[in-house]
Amino acid sequence: MIASYVWPGGTEPMLWSGPDARVQVILIQPLFEEANRLRKTLVGVKRGLHALGFGVTLPDFPGTGESMTALQEKTLDDWRAALMSLVANRKSAQQSVILASFRGGALIDTCVESDGVWRLAPDTGARFLRDMSRTVSVRHNGLTNDEIYDHAGYPLPHDFISDLEAAAPELASKLRIARLVQDPNDADVRIAGAPLWRRSEPGEDPDLTQAIIDDISFWATQCATE
Amino acid sequence: MTTKSTIAPRLHAVLADVLGLSAARASELRPETGLFGSMPELDSMAVAGLLTEIEDMFRITIDDEDVSGDMLETVGSLTDYISRKLAQ
Numbered sequence: 001m002i003a004s005y006v007w008p009g010g011t012e013p014m015l016w017s018g019p020d021a022r023v024q025v026i027l028i029q030p031l032f033e034e035a036n037r038l039r040k041t042l043v044g045v046k047r048g049l050h051a052l053g054f055g056v057t058l059p060d061f062p063g064t065g066e067s068m069t070a071l072q073e074k075t076l077d078d079w080r081a082a083l084m085s086l087v088a089n090r091k092s093a094q095q096s097v098i099l100a101s102f103r104g105g106a107l108i109d110t111c112v113e114s115d116g117v118w119r120l121a122p123d124t125g126a127r128f129l130r131d132m133s134r135t136v137s138v139r140h141n142g143l144t145n146d147e148i149y150d151h152a153g154y155p156l157p158h159d160f161i162s163d164l165e166a167a168a169p170e171l172a173s174k175l176r177i178a179r180l181v182q183d184p185n186d187a188d189v190r191i192a193g194a195p196l197w198r199r200s201e202p203g204e205d206p207d208l209t210q211a212i213i214d215d216i217s218f219w220a221t222q223c224a225t226e
Numbered sequence: 227m228t229t230k231s232t233i234a235p236r237l238h239a240v241l242a243d244v245l246g247l248s249a250a251r252a253s254e255l256r257p258e259t260g261l262f263g264s265m266p267e268l269d270s271m272a273v274a275g276l277l278t279e280i281e282d283m284f285r286i287t288i289d290d291e292d293v294s295g296d297m298l299e300t301v302g303s304l305t306d307y308i309s310r311k312l313a314q
Contacts, residue, residue, distance in 0.1 A: 127278075
């Protein structure tokens with residue numbers, strides 16, 4: 001269902017299924033354009049996990065998605081504060097909380113203690129910035145006549161960019177990293193599929209979505225019962 | 227040893243993954259297959275995603291000043307570029 005949550009900076013929208021379930025999974029979206037490209041996958045994962053009996057939250061962080069907050073005024077710490085509020089709310093209801101981060105979501109998933117962390121293809125903030133600034137530089141190189149935006153269409157304030165430049169996924173005590181089969185970086189589990197977050201035309205892959213559901217389910221169950 | 231013959235199939239897989247090409251279209255990729263300006267899926271946003279994915283998969287760094295219409299003209303020209311970067 002469409003709901004909202006309160007954090008110190010205001011109220012933000014979220015999708016939340018299974019609020020009474022004992023094990024709650026919070027899905028942390030990728031950064032900016034990658035969140036749009038994975039939106040269908042994320043909603044599919046939310047539905048699939050809920051069908052397995054988990055409570056699942058898909059929050060919009062301040063300035064993203066359906067949020068009415070202006071992104072220009074926000075930093076990564078505001079997203080961390082929003083996540084901390086969400087987790088505190090679940091914990092106060094005596095629920096186990098598992099954080100499942102997609103791509104850049106891994107940059108904020110250790111700001112608060114959870115019962116387990118699962119990540120899909122995490123990367124450093126500097127790499128995400130490079131990808132975004134490359135979109136601009138490709139346009140500057142005369143390969144298109146499209147309008148030039150600040151950062152691939154996202155008007156990011158200087159503080160946000162500095163935060164992102166320095167941000168990297170941090171270790172967590174119960175951490176599982178999933179990557180695609182073709183990704184040369186280290187991982188705890190390999191999932192077959194295409195990097196949908198790199199596609200300029202959002203795509204979907206039901207097999208990839210199911211593999212993500214299965215692995216988050218495995219990890220959430222393991223972490224919640226330990 | 228990395229040669230163009232070993233780079234090509236990996237590049238074809240990256241192109242198929244990032245551009246969402248069907249298996250049939252991916253199997254038709256040849257050195258002379260046109261990319262930027264010829265392949266409708268390869269717009270400026272797709273170029274950025276493609277280059278970043280190539281960096282990750284081949285573990286190379288693509289300098290912004292290297293990105294040009296010539297480099298992205300065909301599958302062959304992009305393969306040549308990757309081959310040169312791997313040899314550095």
